[in-house]
Amino acid sequence: MVNENPGLQRALMMQSFRDLERAQDWMVTLARxxxxxxxxxxxxxxxxxxxxxxxxxxxxxxxxxxxxxxxxxxxxxxxxxxxxxxxxxxxxxxxxxxxxxxxxxxxxxxxxxxxxxxxxx
CATH class of the missing domain: 1.10.10.10 (Winged helix-like DNA-binding domain superfamily/Winged helix DNA-binding domain)
Structure with missing residues (x-):
């Protein structure tokens, strides 16, 4: 389904990048x-x-x-x-x-x- 819909694939990838960025920010917050x-x-x-x-x-x-x-x-x-x-x-x-x-x-x-x-x- 994702392969058939490039827009959905891009949206999911962008959401994953945002989630990863938030997780990295959180780790820095906890550490420093x-x-x-x-x-x-x-x-x-x-x-x-x-x-x-x-x-x-x-x-x-x-x-x-x-x-x-x-x-x-x-x-x-x-x-x-x-x-x-x-x-x-x-x-x-x-x-x-x-x-x-x-x-x-x-x-x-x-x-x-x-x-x-x-x-x-």
Whole structure:
């Protein structure tokens, strides 16, 4: 099927390249970034996936804010980032106090200033 449709073949290849680039970026983040950079990048990726999935939009955000439910616990995020859960909690508090995010009930997070979040990594 792919061989019969060059447009589909090209689209799949381009998506694979984008996925590979994201994976490489993530590996560099985990290897070189500090705790605040890791968490900012992680929140941005979760928000991007949330908005793309739910709104069917491209990789660009349409606004500078977004509210979503974290799909992972703080402990899971810590494990993913190679941090302690206390460090994740501390960094979330730091982002909240800086006005970058708001934390609601359960796992609800609002990114209040996406540009400020992106400047942190």
């Amino acid at each position: 970034a500090d705790a605040s950079q890791k968490l900012a990048r992680c929140l941005n990726l979760i928000a991007l996936n949330h908005q793309t999935r739910d709104a069917g939009r491209s990789d660009q955000f349409q606004s500078n804010s977004l509210t979503f439910e974290l799909p992972l616990s703080r402990s899971d995020i810590a494990d993913l980032l190679g941090l302690r859960s206390e460090t994740v909690s501390h960094q979330l508090t730091h982002l909240r106090r800086a006005g970058v995010i708001a934390i609601g009930k359960l796992r609800q997070v609002s990114i209040l200033d996406l540009k400020a979040l992106r400047r942190r990594y």
